[in-house]
Amino acid sequence: MLLMRAAPMGYAKVDKVDAEEARHLKAQFLIHKALEKNAPTRRPAAAASSRGGGCRVVRPSRIGVRLKRLRIAVRSIRLRVCRSVLKHLRNLRRLGCSRS
Known part of the structure; x- marks a missing residue:
C-alpha cells in the first residue's frame, strides 16, 4: 500500500512504496518506454496538409x-x-x- 503525507494545497510526498506496487509501476514504465520506442514517427500536420491539399492520407x-x-x-x-x-x-x- 502506498503511504502518503500530504500538506494542504501541496504535493504528496511518498514515504514508503509496497514491493508489489513498485514492480507494477516499473512494469508500466517499461511498457510505456517500449511502446514509445516502437511507435512510428509522424510528420507534423502542416507538412501533410501542404502536400495533399488538406486531404487526410488514409493508410x-x-x-x-x-x-x-x-x-x-x-x-x-x-x-x-x-x-x-x-x-x-x-x-x-x-x-x-x-x-x-
Missing part, C-alpha cells in the same frame, strides 16, 4: 498491403519465367536449331 488496410505484395510477387515470377524462356530460345538459336 491501406492489411488486406490491401497483402494484395499489393502478392501482385508484386506474381509480377516478379512472371518476369523470371519470361527471362528463362528467352534465354533458352537464344541458346537454341546459337546451336542452330530452328523454332517449330
Whole structure:
C-alpha cells in the first residue's frame, strides 16, 4: 500500500512504496518506454496538409498491403519465367536449331 503525507494545497510526498506496487509501476514504465520506442514517427500536420491539399492520407488496410505484395510477387515470377524462356530460345538459336 502506498503511504502518503500530504500538506494542504501541496504535493504528496511518498514515504514508503509496497514491493508489489513498485514492480507494477516499473512494469508500466517499461511498457510505456517500449511502446514509445516502437511507435512510428509522424510528420507534423502542416507538412501533410501542404502536400495533399488538406486531404487526410488514409493508410491501406492489411488486406490491401497483402494484395499489393502478392501482385508484386506474381509480377516478379512472371518476369523470371519470361527471362528463362528467352534465354533458352537464344541458346537454341546459337546451336542452330530452328523454332517449330
